[in-house]
Amino acid sequence: MQPDKASLIELAKYKMPFGKYKDQYLVDIPEYYYTWFKQKGFPKGKLGNMMQQMYEIKVNGLEEIIYRIKREF
Template structure:
């Protein structure tokens, strides 16, 4: 078991590829394209409740940790 790669659920990442911001200055923009400064604003003010908040937090963590390649791989069908 220790030799097996970790298997994560890619459903959340797949949603980030297509999910649009439903309100605010960036209404209609894909969450994956939101500027880091906007995500940092949510860190300070608080993320919305529910699915949107979870997706925004996930995108923030992806950007913070330099993991954008995960989304790029999904967009190109490599994952």
Template structure:
């Protein structure tokens, strides 16, 4: 796994939704599971970060 991606996950904030402005690494697992059940992660870089 790329260390740069891990650094970004620890500094990037969720840009929308229930957990807006929360650091991606601090998102609850249940929220990530919700994405999976409801159509998958967003497209692009954010989706890749959430899936990591």
């Protein structure tokens, strides 16, 4: 499966629209926050999908890929 370049760029540049981490890039939010949402349920829609993706990225230690994309694009 080939990752969609545009989706990864959007994920790297997306900021949390609410809550404790409002206006912070999703990649900069700590893993425990995503783990909590994983247990309680991610929001519906685009934000929830992006948070699920970021959860998987963080759990697998792949944040550097997102940081690199954020710097380059």
